[in-house]
Amino acid sequence: MNRSIADAPPAEGSQAAAPKPARGGVQSVERAFDLLSFIAASGGQATLSQLAVAVELPMPTIHRLLRTLLNLGVVRQLPDRGYALGPGLIRLGELASKQLGAAVRPHLRSLVDALGESANVATLDGDMVTYVDQVPSPHQMRMFTEVGRRAHTHDTGVGKAILAQLEADHVHRIVRSAGMPAHTEYSITTVAQLDEELATIRSQGYSVDEQEQELGVRCFAVVVPDSPAPLAISVSGPTSRVDQRFADRAVPMLQRAAREISEGLRQSS
Numbered sequence: 001m002n003r004s005i006a007d008a009p010p011a012e013g014s015q016a017a018a019p020k021p022a023r024g025g026v027q028s029v030e031r032a033f034d035l036l037s038f039i040a041a042s043g044g045q046a047t048l049s050q051l052a053v054a055v056e057l058p059m060p061t062i063h064r065l066l067r068t069l070l071n072l073g074v075v076r077q078l079p080d081r082g083y084a085l086g087p088g089l090i091r092l093g094e095l096a097s098k099q100l101g102a103a104v105r106p107h108l109r110s111l112v113d114a115l116g117e118s119a120n121v122a123t124l125d126g127d128m129v130t131y132v133d134q135v136p137s138p139h140q141m142r143m144f145t146e147v148g149r150r151a152h153t154h155d156t157g158v159g160k161a162i163l164a165q166l167e168a169d170h171v172h173r174i175v176r177s178a179g180m181p182a183h184t185e186y187s188i189t190t191v192a193q194l195d196e197e198l199a200t201i202r203s204q205g206y207s208v209d210e211q212e213q214e215l216g217v218r219c220f221a222v223v224v225p226d227s228p229a230p231l232a233i234s235v236s237g238p239t240s241r242v243d244q245r246f247a248d249r250a251v252p253m254l255q256r257a258a259r260e261i262s263e264g265l266r267q268s269s
Contacts, residue, residue, distance in 0.1 A: 122162075128151060137237060156212070161234075171194070208247075
């Protein structure tokens with residue numbers, strides 16, 4: 001990181017980037033949210049120069065917005081003078097996750113009732129996915145995920161479903177930041193493999209975790225279209241029950257549930 005460039009004010013007479021037009025709301029709030037969104041999309045931290053390029057605002061404006069966000073505790077400054085999401089967002093995030101889980105839960109229950117396997121919803125959280133809610137299977141042998149658990153994107157059904165909707169450079173930034181550990185012998189471990197897998201997901205409209213996170217567990221997932229934050233739902237269970245015949249039933253149900261969740265979220269926004 002070039003600290004001298006990142007923190008220097010614009011030179012006298014330099015050409016500042018033209019500010020983006022307001023989107024029909026309070027412009028300063030929109031700009032502050034753009035900064036937070038970019039920091040989140042960059043794995044939770046970003047340099048000042050990266051922020052300046054991303055939001056296309058004059059440097060004095062960015063400094064002023066960041067000072068306000070720092071004072072509110074929703075952004076913190078790092079030792080290398082970069083910026084990261086702050087602790088003030090934790091409580092807001094927890095409340096939002098609970099409300100999101102409550103909105104999606106009826107659809108998860110319907111999936112469990114129809115398919116008999118655990119249903120999950122997860123969102124992109126920086127460079128990982130976080131499970132927001134789960135309705136467990138009634139079977140004694142079942143897949144269980146603790147709500148709030150964070151997992152890698154490259155080897156989870158929900159993670160890959162979300163990655164398939166992002167631009168390639170965003171995907172590569174996420175996996176570079178989080179790494180691509182091999183949790184099992186089936187895990188994807190290279191960016192080239194992941195790119196190929198994401199192309200398949202985009203083509204077929206769903207993703208599969210083929211024992212990549214845990215041996216003996218298979219998961220089918222789809223992204224929720226047009227959601228306010230990257231979101232995916234899935235059903236998962238032991239490979240002995242979750243097979244191709246199961247997939248033939250589960251995938252259309254997941255896709256229908258994802259569309260209904262999307263519509264519900266739009267109506268409540």
